[in-house]
Amino acid sequence: MITTSLDRTIIMHVDVNSAYLSWSAAQALENGCKIDYRKIAAIVGGNPKTRQGIVLAKSIPAKRYGIKTAETLYSALKKCPQLKIIAPDYQLYMQCSAALKQLLARYSPQLQRFSIDEYFVDFSGIKDCQKDPVGFAHKLKDDIYQQLGFTVNIGISSNKLLAKIAGDFEKPNKVHTLFKSEIATKLWPLPVDKLYMVGRHTLPKLQALGINTVGDLAMVDKNFINTKLKKFGLVLRNLANGKVDNLINDDPDRPVKGIGNSTTIAFDITNRNEAMMVLLSLTEMVSMRLRAKARLAGTVSISIKSADFSKVLHQKQLNQPTDDTSVIYHAVRQLFCEAWQGQPVRLLGVRLSNLTDCSHYQLSLLDYQTSEKRRQLNQTIDALRRRFGQKSIFRATFSHSNFAPIKGNTADIDNFPALKSQL
C-alpha cells in the first residue's frame, strides 16, 4: 500500500455483520420470502444428522438468547426452541464476497481480502477521505447497503490491526475509529480477550498472570511476558500497544501456502475401504483446486479425527512436485495405512502444501509419456466438471456407493462471479 508523505495513512476494515446469516437473509428476501431472518431468532447452521450441527452465524435476536457461534445446534435449540435454522449456501457467500470486493474496488484499488466477509481498504490517496474519514466511511457503508442489501461495520485507523479492532467495537451497521492517539482510551480498558489473537487457551494463561485488560498486557514487563509465553507473549504485547505485527500480511497478492479439504462423516468409519472412498473424494477436490491455481504440491498430508476426537496428522514429501490426482491419492493411501490403527474415524482430511509454480515443472524423462497422458486426462476431467458440474464425471468405484465422488468446498472466491442482480 503506497501513500504520499503529505497524506496520513487511512486504512479501513470492512466487515459484513453476521455475514452468512445476512447474506442468506438478503437472498431469501430477494426470492420473495416475507420474513427478514436478521430480525428474528435465526442462525445459519449445519445438519446434526450428518454430525455437522454447529452454529456458523447468528442473528442479533438469536444472540440475545445467548446463542454463540460454533456451539451445537442442540444447545442453541435448548436456549431458543423456535429458532429458525438456515442451511449454509457457500456458493452464495462466495458470490456476495466477490460483489463486495467489486464495489470496494470502485472506491479504491488498494484493497486486500482478509476473509470471506472482511476486506482492508487503503484510502490514503483519496482526498475526500483525508478531509473526513468518518463521513466518508458512512457514505461507503450506506452505499454497500443500498447496492448489495447487507450492513457492514467499518473500522478506521492508520494500520490494519487497529482498523480491525475498531471494526469490532459495536455492531451492527457502525463506523468506529481507533487511531494511535485513541489507544489508551478506547483499547486499553477492554477485556484482554477482545484483542486479536487472544483466544480461549491464551485467556486463562494471561489471567493467571494478572493480565485482565488490554492495558494490563500493554504495560506488562517485556522480559516477564517473554519468559511466560515466549515469542507469542511479545507479539501480544505489541498488539496491545497497537504495533502491527506480521499477523496481518502486507502482501495482498501473496499466494496460498496450502490447499486442503476435510469432512466429518455422518457415521464412524471402521473399515479401510470406506475410509479410502472418502479420502479419494477429498483428493479429487484438492487436486482439482491445485490445478485450477496452476500449482504443484511437494507435500501431502492427511488428518484423522477419531470418534473420541483425538487427532492424528501424517505427512510426506513427494519425490517430485505434482498436480496429478492419482499420484496424490497414492500418497494419501500410504499415509492413511501408516497412520490408522483401526480406531473408528469421525473426520478425514487431505491437504497439499509446499506449493510451487507450475511453470518450472520438472519433467521426468522415464515416465514422460504416462505423465503427459495423465496431465491431459486431468485437464479433460477438470474441463468437464467446470462445464457440466462436479458430478458429471467420476470414478466408477463411486457408482454404487453411498459416498459422494467429490467432497469439500473451495475457499476461493475468484472461482465465483459476483452476483449480477442486486441481492
Add this chain to the structure above:
DNA sequence: TCTGGGGTCCTAGGACCC
C-alpha cells in the same frame, strides 16, 4: 460438547550434514 471446515504461523524434537 450431541464439538465444522477453510486457512495461518509457531514450536519442539529428530535426522543429517559439516
Add this chain to the structure above:
DNA sequence: TCTGGGGTCCTAGGACCC
C-alpha cells in the same frame, strides 16, 4: 564412543483467525 555445536530440513502437534 560414555562425543560438541551450528545449520537446515522434516514431522507432529497446537495455537489462532473467520
